[in-house]
């Protein structure tokens with residue numbers, strides 16, 4: 195049944211979004227983050243659309259993701275920032291992938307491998323990867339020593355998006371790092387710590403490059419604020435056909451655990467998509483879907499390969515196309531609606547979609 199579940203990606207929307215984001219942050223450059231299979235949209239096809247639309251950089255978490263892009267013939271600059279223990283960076287050098295390095299060991303390996311350039315990754319308060327402030331003096335000194343054969347093209351950090359004050363403290367730490375590097379004669383042209391949230395809501399932390407993930411897919415990083423506010427368009431639609439319908443008498447239990455018992459006789463329709471496809475089970479009995487311009491509730495528990503919707507007395511038929519989420523301007527539920535229904539975040543709604551699902555590109 196997996197083949198009946200369709201992910202449709204509108205590459206026109208992806209290209210349009212890059213145009214919007216480039217204008218928003220100009221004169222800063224733009225990177226689009228295509229990690230996690232381009233947030234479920236399909237890495238190679240999405241990356242091609244972003245590059246065609248003029249994005250300056252592609253960003254990925256690891257070198258495997260970078261190499262997938264290179265194998266597909268994508269030659270745009272690619273930055274990768276999460277590395278396996280003991281990474282040699284030989285593949286980065288061979289395929290012209292730029293690593294962001296988080297410590298002296300990675301810096302030395304990148305230099306030994308002969309990569310074209312590095313970005314230095316620093317921790318300004320997220321407490322994830324990146325060198326912490328006490329490590330900066332030695333890290334930066336070694337980068338300055340190696341700079342004649344390993345150019346420091348960028349300085350990067352990542353915000354926690356906790357509050358404007360806390361993000362401001364990170365931006366201040368980033369400036370301290372820039373100053374410290376400058377004192378050593380290292381002035382990386384690309385200074386980047388903003389992702390979608392800080393990139394869209396100008397807060398002084400944009401630097402010279404913004405790494406857009408979610409916003410490039412036309413989705414908003416802010417709960418309660420639609421990406422349409424910035425003129426961004428969601429690109430991904432998840433849909434599946436009705437496979438059967440049946441009349442259910444009032445009081446009859448529906449799906450595992452009988453979470454739902456209709457108050458009145460009703461018709462339920464079975465849709466062959468479930469949590470094995472990446473649809474969050476936590477949205478059981480809460481999310482909605484659409485058929486044409488009509489909206490219906492998901493009822494009962496979402497199962498591994500199927501969910502059930504309550505269509506009342508409407509003339510819904512086998513084969514009717516059920517849109518779980520897509521573009522609200524076309525009457526669909528949004529990925530954010532599904533995230534709200536499951537108590538999750540929009541990132542998960544798209545990024546957790548199974549790689550086994552067929553993706554069709556418009």
Ligand SMILES: Cc1ncc(COP(=O)(O)O)c(C=O)c1O
Nearest residue numbers: 227352389390391405406407408
């Ligand atoms: C280092 C880094 N930069 C940028 C992004 C893009 O973030 P967003 O999708 O919020 O724009 C991510 C995503 O998690 C990231 O890990």
